[in-house]
Amino acid sequence: MNFNELYTRRIKELIKTEASKKPNQIFVVIGDVGRIDETGLQENIVDRKTFKINGTEAVFNKSWFTNVFTNITTERSFHVLSFPQFSYLINFIDGSFFKDRIIILNDNLRHLFPIDKSEFLEESKNENIEERPENIPIYQAEQIQINDSFFYSVKYPVEDFKVRNLFEDQLPLKKSTDDDLETVDISSDPYALDYFVNECIKENDLSKKVLVKIYPKQPISSSIITAVSIVNQVLNYFGGGLLEKTEEILREEYVPRETTISLLHKFWGQEADFRTLKVYKNPDLSNQITEISQGLIVETVISEYEKSRQNEKSRDLFLTAPTGSGKSLLFQLPAFHVSKKGDVTIVVSPLIALMKDQVNAIITDRRFEKIAYLNSELSLIDRDRIIESCHNGEIDILYMSPE
DSSP, X not given: OOHHHHHHHHHHHHHHHHHTTXXXXXXXXXXXXXXXXXXXXXXXXXXXXXXXXXXXXXXXOHHHHHHHHHHHTSOOSEEEEEHHHHHHHHHHSOGGGGGGGEEEEEOTTOSEEEEOGGGOOOOOTTOOTTSOOTTSOTXXXXXXXXXXXXXXXXXXXXXXXXXXXXXXXXXXXXXXXXOSSOEEOTTTOTTHHHHHHHHHHHTTOOXXXXXXXXXXXXXXXXXXXXXXXXXXXXXXXTTOEEEEEEOOOOOSSOOOOHHHHHHHHHHHOTTOOOOEEEEESOTXXXXXXXXXXXXXXXXXXXXXXXXXXXXXXXXXXXXXOOTTSOHHHHHHHHHHHXXXXXXXXXXXXXXXXXXXXXXXXXXXXXXXOSEEEEOTTSOHHHHHHHHHHHHTTSOSEEEEOOO
């Protein structure tokens, strides 16, 4: 069974269950109706010509309304409408007219539904991004582009209609330590899960196993947990699944490795020791302060570098720290380690004076000479010479201005 077959089966099961309770009900499908096999529904679809069209008032006009209204006022076992059809229907007549007959069949597997590029409305230069474009279909809340794909989110009706979700079963995520799997970042990207699901459906491949990273400092709402569990259940049906990877929290008690301490002593002197930085323990919840070792940050940078050298999946690191906290050590010490491996570290510095001071200090105080800088003060000849030195392995740390 593929996804289209599962999708159709769930819709037909819900219709059968609800239609057995009383006749002449109107089922409104919020979802990707293009994936529905109409077999057995042909006589009940109110208007088959426009059922699978993401149309506007040009399609759903007064003439269309007259035909549809006549149809749904005719006694039948049940009626089926797409959500675009229904949205324009209640635009012509108050939805309360047949409120007791309406049952919304809601595709709760995702919140974004695909549209063709030709249906995507480009933002005008004068358009206020806080407002809906004037010509957007009334059933769409917004349109977005993700990579080369286009989607819309649903503008749900204000009336309180009965709703049945297509997917109700949930499967909690199992924990995993596998970093080689594809990652869905639900913490920082609100569209990540929807995009992933839509890509699986488009490629007809729901057998994928992917990681969902959980960050202890970023609590996830119950609604997102439910959504993830529902997606996991559907993927599991096809042999795939979501796996939970909990990112480690800050280690307050930390002892640097001997190799890292030796590196520190080599360039900062035998009496040098790693300091601690004060950081917010959980800035989303409180202002509580904790301390972490410079050694932990240095070793984390080196660890991610080593992963990249082995063609393993590595992560980006982002740190903000105030003046006087020892930021220079945090990137210079890993840079010396990188130099031993024959690679180059690039340091982007916006202040030319600071750049020159740091390069001179590294040469004088750290006794490391495979370093240079590039900025607008240098002639083109000098810049080319330094770049050539990098290619030749004579420069391992290169300071550059943003331009």
